[in-house]
Amino acid sequence: MTYATVASRVSGLLLSALLILPLAVSAEEEEAENLPFSDLTMTEPERHVSATEECVAPEAEMRRNHMKFILHQRDETMHRGIRTRRHSLEECVNCHAAKNDQGEYIPVNAENQFCSSCHTYAAVNIDCFQCHATKPVRASSLDGRSASAPHPSAGPGNEPHPFLVSEGNAQ
Amino acid sequence: MSDTSNRIDSSRRAFLNKAGAAAGAAAIAPGVFLTTPAVARPADQPVTSDKRWGILVDTNKCASNCDACVTACKDENGWGSTEHHSSQEQQSQWIRKVEIRNKSTGFVATLPLMCQHCEHPPCVDVCPTGASFKRADGIVLVDKHICIGCRYCMMACPYKARSFIHEDLEDQLPWAPRGKGTVESCTMCVQRVDNDGTPACVEACSAENHNALVFGDLNDENSEISRELARAESIELRADLALNTGVRYRGI
DSSP states (O other), rough: OOOOHHHHHHHHHHHHOOOOOOHHHHHHHHOOOOOOTOOOOOOOOOOOSSSOOOOSSHHHHHHHHHHHHHHHHHHHHHHHHHSSTTOOOOHHHHHHOOTTTOBBHHHHSSSHHHHHHHHHHHTTTGGGGGGGSSSSSSSOOOSOOSSOOOOTTOOOTTOOOOSSSSSGGGO | OOOOGGGGHHHHHHHHHHHHHHHHHHSTTTTSSSSSSOOOOOSSSOOTTTOEEEEEEEEESOOTTTOOOHHHHHHTTTTTSOOSSSOOOTTTOEEEEEEEEOTTTTEEEEEEEOOOOOOHHHHHOOOOOSSEETTTTTEEEOOOTTTOOOOOHHHHOTTTOOOOOSSOSSSSEEEEEOTTTTTEOOOOTTTHTTTTTOOOOHHHHHHTOOEEEEEETTOOSHHHHHHHHOOOOBTTTTTGGGOSSSSEEOOO
């Protein structure tokens, strides 16, 4: 292909882009008043948190870094036999699994439960529970956790979850 | 009450330490101690090659009609009757009872067969992702996080010790995660060993009063298994492969 043909094709493309652009802008203006999903209502998920015990790290840090903690712990435990409980996935499940009306544990990856609710919202697929237990099986052996300070988001009068504020306030 | 009441008398403690060491050394020879300090590994410390875990199977004591070790392994690790769509050949088998017969004499022996926890494991050699690995303390494991389910390790294992999970599973145990598309095998109950425990099969065999299985540290010459191995002959299965297995057999 010669230089002349390439140049003529590129200029042709630029010309067509210039012609289409005004149409696209006007379409965007029309859509602005009726955004898709603007009538979406959100359901408060089952976020089971302890009323008496703190999580192993502040909520904001857990929300951002929990995957790093459990990924690190995963390799430490698997390859080096380090079995501290602080960042153990089993302890996450022990604390965050909710019970149903019959007092039976609901899997943490069931719809609207602790893990799945956020992950569905963030459209992040987790495959932890293809292999790992989704319900508590044995009692927690987590130590070094203070039982005095309540979990920041526990209790009936707590503020709404930051992820669940209305769309207008979302940043 | 004065503060001095709780203070440790350091000179007395130093004396006791020296006295204890002297007593131990005097028992056999200089530098050789009858007992090594049994200190449990803290949970935040990694395993080291100071220990090498092994099992001795005495087939003379293994009862032909008993499969307590297999049942205990199933209960502990949650395999067996968990796969409902897989054929008999496809279902997981971490440990199985094998019957061997001497054709010339007709003598029949039974033995449990599982991962032999080789020092030079062929499964680790062939693994393309590094999922099949040997821990510092000699336990051979599959890291299912990075296992791609290629099953080369199953082909490479001379003991047919590994299984592949063909279907989705539910209600796994927290200490023994297992799932579709990955390979698994005997872990020497690593979750128990890391907490100073004994593998479930060994415990079950003792509970049946057969005592055909002895578990312990092969590097510790004073452990029960080392003393037992030094006392009488034992063999590796397929010793010709020079894999230096952690599981050894006697009576076959």
